[in-house]
Amino acid sequence: MIDLGTTTLAILAQGAGESASHGPLDFMGALFVFMLATFIGLMAIQKVSRLLHTPLMSLTNAISAIAVVGAIIVAAGKDAPVYVTALGLVAIFCSTTNIVSGFLITDRMLKMFKKREGAAK
Amino acid sequence: MTAANLVQLLYLVATGLFIMSLRWMSDPETARKGVFSGVAAMALAVAGTLAGVTITGGTHYWWILAAFIAGAAVGYPLAQVPLTAVPQRTALSHAFGGLAAGLVGAGKFFLYYGQRNESNLGPTIVIALVLEILLGFLTFTGSLLAAGKLQEIKWIPQRPVTYPLQNVINLGLFAAALALGVALVLNPLAGWAPVAFMLIVALSLAFGVLLILPIGGADMPTVISILNAYAGLSAVAMGFVLNNKLLITAGALDGSSGLILSIIMCKAMNRSFTNVLFGAFGQTQQAAAGGEAKSYKSDTVESAAQVMAQADLVVIVPGYGMAVAQAQHRVRELYDQLKKRGVTVKFAIHPVAGRMPGHMNVLLAEAEIPYDDLVEMDEINGDLPQADVALIIGANDVVNPAARADKTSPIYGMPIIDADKARTVYAIKRSKNPGFAGIENELYYLDKTFMLFGDAKAVVGELARNLAEAGNH
Numbered sequence: 151m152i153d154l155g156t157t158t159l160a161i162l163a164q165g166a167g168e169s170a171s172h173g174p175l176d177f178m179g180a181l182f183v184f185m186l187a188t189f190i191g192l193m194a195i196q197k198v199s200r201l202l203h204t205p206l207m208s209l210t211n212a213i214s215a216i217a218v219v220g221a222i223i224v225a226a227g228k229d230a231p232v233y234v235t236a237l238g239l240v241a242i243f244c245s246t247t248n249i250v251s252g253f254l255i256t257d258r259m260l261k262m263f264k265k266r267e268g269a270a271k
Numbered sequence: 272m273t274a275a276n277l278v279q280l281l282y283l284v285a286t287g288l289f290i291m292s293l294r295w296m297s298d299p300e301t302a303r304k305g306v307f308s309g310v311a312a313m314a315l316a317v318a319g320t321l322a323g324v325t326i327t328g329g330t331h332y333w334w335i336l337a338a339f340i341a342g343a344a345v346g347y348p349l350a351q352v353p354l355t356a357v358p359q360r361t362a363l364s365h366a367f368g369g370l371a372a373g374l375v376g377a378g379k380f381f382l383y384y385g386q387r388n389e390s391n392l393g394p395t396i397v398i399a400l401v402l403e404i405l406l407g408f409l410t411f412t413g414s415l416l417a418a419g420k421l422q423e424i425k426w427i428p429q430r431p432v433t434y435p436l437q438n439v440i441n442l443g444l445f446a447a448a449l450a451l452g453v454a455l456v457l458n459p460l461a462g463w464a465p466v467a468f469m470l471i472v473a474l475s476l477a478f479g480v481l482l483i484l485p486i487g488g489a490d491m492p493t494v495i496s497i498l499n500a501y502a503g504l505s506a507v508a509m510g511f512v513l514n515n516k517l518l519i520t521a522g523a524l525d526g527s528s529g530l531i532l533s534i535i536m537c538k539a540m541n542r543s544f545t546n547v548l549f550g551a552f553g554q555t556q557q558a559a560a561g562g563e564a565k566s567y568k569s570d571t572v573e574s575a576a577q578v579m580a581q582a583d584l585v586v587i588v589p590g591y592g593m594a595v596a597q598a599q600h601r602v603r604e605l606y607d608q609l610k611k612r613g614v615t616v617k618f619a620i621h622p623v624a625g626r627m628p629g630h631m632n633v634l635l636a637e638a639e640i641p642y643d644d645l646v647e648m649d650e651i652n653g654d655l656p657q658a659d660v661a662l663i664i665g666a667n668d669v670v671n672p673a674a675r676a677d678k679t680s681p682i683y684g685m686p687i688i689d690a691d692k693a694r695t696v697y698a699i700k701r702s703k704n705p706g707f708a709g710i711e712n713e714l715y716y717l718d719k720t721f722m723l724f725g726d727a728k729a730v731v732g733e734l735a736r737n738l739a740e741a742g743n744h
Contacts (some may be wrong), residue, residue: 177395180519187520190290191527197297200622201642203532203629204357206296207499211364213309214502214525217371219518220509221321224378225338226329227319231385235331237378239338244371246342247349248364249313250313254350255360257306259633263299263587266641 203257212252218245274326281319284519288312288520293528299642316517354637355594358495358626362418365498369410369479372505373472376403379512380468384460392459399511401452404468405475406505412479414498420483420627421491431487441481448474486547489668491626493536501527532628539622539648541674541684563714570721572730576737580612582659586651588619588688589631592665592701596727602664603638604735612738617644619651619661619688621669652689661693663714665701666725667723671712682710696720699730 155176198206218241225238288308293479295305321329352360380400383391414435419427451467451474458464486494497528503525537544579585587606593599609616618640624631647652655661663670670690690696691714698715700722714720723730 153514156286157421160699168418173337176514177511180514180516183516184510184523185506187286187523190722191293192531193527194290194293194297194524195531195548198293198742199297199299200352200535200620200629200647201299201537201632201636201645202302203377204361204627204633205302205496206293206528207361207532208357208364208504209292209296209306209309210499210525210528211361213498213521214368214506215290215371216313216518216521216564217375217509217694218313219316219515220370220375220379220513222317222320222335222568223324223513223515224375224382226324226331227382228328229376229575230301230378230382233387234378234382235334237374237381239331240336241371241378242335242338243342243644244374245491246339247346248367248371249342250346251349251360252346252364253306253310253313255352255357256309257303257634259354259357260302261301261304262633262636262639263642264341264636264639265299266643267462 202260202264204254208252208259209255211251212256215245215248215252218242218249222247272578274324278319278323278326279516281315281322282515285312285315285319285515286520289524293524311520316521319517344465352366353597354633356422357595357633358491358630359418359421362414362421362495362498363625365495365502366411366418367405368413368502369414369498369505371407372403372502372509373407373411373475375509376400376407376505377468377472379464380404384464384468387460388549389460395455395510397453397456397459399508401455401471402718403505403508403512404471405448405452405478406501406508408472408475409479409482410501412476413421413483414479414481414502416480417486417491417494417498422723428484429487432484437481437485439479444474444478444481448478462735489623490540490547491563492623492628492630493540493542495627496529496532496536497544497547498506498529500526503527503529536623536628539686540682541686542577556663567715567722568720569724572698572733573723573737574676574725575723576734576741578695578697579609579662579734580738580741582609582614584615584617584654584658585609585662586617586619586655586658586693587688588621588624588661588663588665588666588670589635590621590624590664590669591626591630592667592699592727593667594630594634596665596701596729597636598664598726598728598731599638601728601731602635602734603640605731605738606640606644608735608738617646617651617654619648619690620645621648621653621666624666624669648686649686655689655692659695661690661696663690663696663698663700664731665699667700667712668710670708670714671708673713677713680710690714691717691719694719697723699723699725699727702724 221238221241289312292305292309293303448471451471455467504523506522606616620631670688672691674682674687675687
């Protein structure tokens, strides 16, 4: 799993280097990245302890707030009409809500999971 | 190295950190590192994006800052909700995630349309845009409705809502949205394109509501997982629109997580995706319920406490009822009292117990019960024949033996916790009504089963107190 992860990271690195943040879409490259990331995700998630499925979901919630990247790009656009900027700003607000609440509540929950006293020794 | 490459490099590190974040979740020992790495990844992503838009000449920074602050101001209290409310908080944040994706998609479409630049609205981009809109907005309304159902808001129906031709209407709406999408892909710059686009938005919003209306409480863990996957996939679609690989990778990680959780939930209920989404659980079993009236045996808390005190192994099976009654801290008291007497206490956790995946584990962890004693269904079932007592706290369908034997039961084939194999069964139940799914539970009529009627918190508290007092003699 780790080996696969490193190899894939190398491929991802190659893909990421090819295009600037907002160039024309390299569709096939993007599709490759999508497929590889999905496989990594499936393998990593399968190993997640069932104990932690609720924190897992709130963590991935926070991770999917990566939409904030798109929201910033839209909101910061220079020649955009006002309503487009407004849409971007509302999207930033929504994503930030998820980032803040998602990470905080995940950590709050994880802090509660404790081993039986003495069992660790 | 160009500035654009630097941005990509930040994105790359962020992607790696997101992957590690999920890997560290495999063990409660390392899980908090996972949160830290997720936060670091997100910080890099935001920093990289801000740098990127600055290079290409961004603006509105004060407004962006204001949006960040407002989001943090709303997000912080949302992280402080009681843990029993975590399912609805999760649904609500799926709604926010879907809305964000939908709004970004809408913003991009109108921007490109306004520029009248055909190369920006090529077929692949428009396909991705339509998917982003569809997934984003249906996740938005669907998750809002799910959150409302979980919060038990009065005017939102809890029970599944069904009406004639439901699936035909839903599929019709979906087909209409797809047809509009195809038309848009073929003519992205047509005069009617904005209208078609807004119609797709409206159809997606409606579709989200209609999709969740017929789904009841027992299916919520599955539905939340599916919505989780949709929120991730809408971020992926956004990544295709913006040619942004960080969005694609992070969205795919979220999507695969939602997918795996949905599969686990479906397996734990012996149902398929389509059956959950289009099956309208909870309506079908009226026919089965009207059989001959059987009678329960109930028992007093005192004698139940005595039996438990003399047991070697007590298996506690918690369910949604424990969450509703907020009984987890009383459960901890009972656990302590039994442990003090040398009784082994284990918790049997069914994957779909509660209203979201892992719900019971979090509540019991909150009550500081060591996670070594929280045992998964498959593992605990081997121990149950040796158990002296199985104590059911607000669980119902997950211990219903009808799932094993009764082919007419709607839950037939669902894997269950074998509570009926324990020597004695005590079941704490609020009332004599059947559970959320409305299915009669044969377990309650067995000779070895005794009912303890009452609020779970009160009954468990009584049990613990009885044990404590008996110990003082």
